[in-house]
Amino acid sequence: MAKELISSSATKSVYRDGNTAIKEFCEGFPKAEVLNEALCNARVEDIEALNVPKVLGVAVVDGKWSIIRELVEGKTLQQLMDENPDKLEEYMEQMVDLHILIHAQACPLLNKLKEKTMRALKSEVQLDENLRYELMTRLDGMPKHTKLCHGDFDPSNIIVGNDGKWYVVDWVHASQGNASADVARTYLLLSLKDKKKAEMYMDMFCEKTGTEKRYVQGWLPIVAAAQLYYKRPEEKELLESWINVFDYQ
Structure with missing residues (x-):
């Protein structure tokens, strides 16, 4: 059976190959990553407590590094949100609940978010030294x-399976740390497409967890600056707009 393209971006493409999904990275993509x-x-x-498709192997396919994992039949939450705008609030609440469930877990072998963020801030050459400090x-x-x-x-990294379960993929940036930093990142990702959805998400999260909204917002300049390190062109303008915002403290 010929592999079938599921999704693609500038650095990777995801294919279906029988009962597996193959995440194929572009030529020259760092093996370490x-x-x-x-x-x-x-x-x-x-x-x-979580539904995470298992990695079945790592291989070089057609000269490109690839990750082979279990295939989940279903649609991404992003697809469902686009197809059913009348259900946006319902989907968003379920997404928030899933995020809270993730934060309730522990995975002590992962990198620490605070240390990872500090390294990114130290390495980002675009930052003014006073701002970096x-x-x-x-x-x-x-x-x-x-x-x-x-x-x-992000909704594109959540697959709502045909079996009714919600699966989470793309754990490359996973770490152990402060949940509000993770929420700030999701807020920024949602803001790239729709600021109202981002606000809805943050409001729901803060209400459900009893978290002070100003506290989550206090993470936004830090998370935005750290994300510049990953050089994602589509995020650059938004991230730069948040770096100097310190009004919430």
Whole structure:
């Protein structure tokens, strides 16, 4: 059976091949990053409370590094939101509940979010030195938590299976740390497409968890600056607009 394209981006394409999904990275994509993604996935896939498609192997396919994992039959939450705008609030509430469930888990072998963020801030050459110091000082003062954080929790990384279960994929940025930092990242991802959806998401999360909204917002400049390190052109303008916002403290 010929493999069937499911989705693609500038750096990777996902194919269906029988009962497996093959995530094929572009030529020249760093091997270390591919292996790290497979390792992160392997570390979270055995958490019983979550549905995480298992990695079946890492291989070079047609000259490109690829991750082979279990195939989930269904649609992404993003597809469902686009197809059923009248159900947006219902879908968003379920997404928030899933994020809270993720944060209730522990995965002690993952990198610590705070250390990972600090490294990104130190490495990002675009930052003014005074601003870098301000952001690193703020980060250092944030409470240290060890909750499981996805790092890229977005409707496109949630698959609503035909079996009714909700699956979470793309754990490459997973870490253990402060849940509000993870929520700030999701807020920024949602803001790329629709600011109203982002606000709805944050409001729901804060209400359900009893988290002060200003506290989550306080993470936004830190998370935005750290994300510049990953050089995603589609995010650059939004991230830069948030870096100097310190009004919430």
